[in-house]
Amino acid sequence: MARFDLPNATLLVVQGDITAQPVDALVNAANTHLLLGGGVAGAIARKGGPQIQAQCDAFVASHGPVETGAAALTGAGFPPMRxxxxxxxxxxxxxxxxxxxxxxxxxxxAALRLADQAGARSIALPAISAGSFGGDLATCTRIIAVTARNALQRTANIREIRLCALDRSVAQGFIAALG
Known part of the structure; x- marks a missing residue:
């Protein structure tokens, strides 16, 4: 839908299924207990199978719930995503x-830092905190897009970030924030 070329990196806004993106990592808009229910989490669970929820459960059992504003890394369970x-x-x-x-x-x-440290060269992000978390769409897309663009200046490995939207209004929010 839209492409923004930065020095040594690219930021794309795409409309479609985040689990179908050709990336090394994807971001799940998660709850603190990493329970994979609906939305992006549900799509990840359907595509990756029960082993993803098992990894999430093991993480929470070992580290406790993930704090709001933080992130956790698991395997993907479905290629090409790692x-x-x-x-x-x-x-x-x-x-x-x-x-x-x-x-x-x-x-x-936190999500971009974890993916970068793991060695991901590409990552897909949804509209975190919008949707079922009830955040204002314009606010969420602006924060995510601007933070992603700024993070690309500091990543060692990530060279492509895909801002993914299921519907046009979310994609337009990302584009407006970057335009």
């Missing part, structure tokens, strides 16, 4: 607007 990064964004109404922005920015940064 990793799923579970980013826990804030739920709208659970915090004030400044804290919402801070936590969503932190979740995106």
């Amino acid at each position: 990793w799923v990064v579970h980013a826990v964004g804030p739920v709208a109404g659970s915090v004030d607007s400044d804290t919402f922005v801070r936590l969503l920015t932190s979740a995106v940064r």
Whole structure:
């Protein structure tokens, strides 16, 4: 849908199934217990099978719930993807607007940092905290797009970020934030 070329990296806005993207890693808009239910998490569970939920359960059993604003890394279970990064964004109404922005920015940064440290060269991100978490679409897409663009200046391995949207309004939000 849209391509933004940066020095040594590319930021793409695409409309479609995040689990079908040709990337090394994808970001799951996760809850603190990494329970794969609906939305992106449900699509990941359907595509990757029960072993992904088992990895999530093992992570939580070993490390405890993932804090809001943080992320966790598991295997993907379906090629070509190697990793799923579970980013826990804030739920709208659970915090004030400044804290919402801070936590969503932190979740995106944490997800990109984990994927970069794992060696991912490409990653797909959804509209974290929008959808079932109730965040304002324009706010969420702006924070995610700007944070992703800024992160590409500091990543050692990631050279492509795909901002994925199932519907046109989300894609347009990403494009507006980057335009």
